[in-house]
Amino acid sequence: MTVEALIFDVFGTCVDWRTGIVREVAAATARKGLEIDSVAFADAWRDLYQPAMQEIRSGRRAYTDLDILHRENLDATLDNFGIAGQFSDDERAALNHAWEKLPPWPDAVPGLIRLKANRIIAPCSNGSVALLTRLARYGALPWDCILGAGIARAYKPDPRAYLAACEALRLAPAHVMMVAAHNGDLAAARDCGLKTAFVARPLEHGTGQVTDLKATSHWDIVAADFPALSAHLDLRLHD
């Protein structure tokens, strides 16, 4: 198995989006003296993520960058929490940048640095190039390039998202490994011919998480974290 590039899901797999969004929502509402359950707000905001992309996957809506979907979902969530009148357009735009300020999981950056030594590493996320670039700068994620929905103009698990990443790298899918904390993401990548690695992130949705707690299929690699993934790959490299 020659893996020449690793492409990564980002939200949940590389970064702890929930902690980051809760923090930014808590700060923005505290500045206004609002008493809002910022965890519930973050979850409600994120709950609109898949339905918004589904409009595009289904063809009912033309491809629209995730930044715009996040903003529309923020507007709806502010409305649902009854605080829409409290936030100006500029304040909403600022809060929407919360998605560019998410903390990496503690193992992510050291793991990526190790993985990058021998292979190309890139995100294959539903985030836009603009969002992922700023998120990488914020968290020091050492990507070689930025791939994903922004260049494919299609949202995972649409096959075009994975295949456009392979094509941009000029690699056959069999030489590219998708790394994700989500079994569904890996299933779609495998259907496109990519190799797969599962890294569980059991706290992505908080302590009550019930989904993706473990691998539900025979992925090529199942690793505890990114450094363990690197060790797995190095072992195979020397087989």
Place this chain on the structure above:
Amino acid sequence: MTVEALIFDVFGTCVDWRTGIVREVAAATARKGLEIDSVAFADAWRDLYQPAMQEIRSGRRAYTDLDILHRENLDATLDNFGIAGQFSDDERAALNHAWEKLPPWPDAVPGLIRLKANRIIAPCSNGSVALLTRLARYGALPWDCILGAGIARAYKPDPRAYLAACEALRLAPAHVMMVAAHNGDLAAARDCGLKTAFVARPLEHGTGQVTDLKATSHWDIVAADFPALSAHLDLRLHD
């Protein structure tokens, strides 16, 4: 002047393509015991670069990645030098990777590291994502993301190449600065509304170079090298 991102021409501006190509051609021909003027070969190979892209700019040919154009131009150059029969398909493919192994100018990497501290940095080159990603790994060019013809599917100086870079970064052209050693590249970028910085590379074409020895227009910044460009920008930042 708020410059939030710097986008760079790469071949000639960031890397010394001629030295790199001469070295790889010399090595490949020496292995076969061929007596070839590797400098003349490198120049002849590069001479086919603009005409090949012109076919695409003019609309006579669909967008084709630079890797493929480089390979076609290599085949033609081997033929012109009367050594086409000496190189197998695999050997030609290997030699074509010379474009991914070009030495950065000595000031480029330290300059980019300084520039990256306060602004997004990315290539806006006619190279493909695959080529620029591997070239960045080879030379440790610390890009935040890879932009240019590969994502625009249009070759500079086509306005779409510059505007697609700005759009991918979600920035207005006035907040993006194009950095190049080529006056023509900057003229096209300025026409799109971008800021411009000229850094002369008087040895790009060797000691006999006659073009682009100095700025031929009033670019926003004219700097001796990348660290000097960083100093110029920091000065303006604190104005």
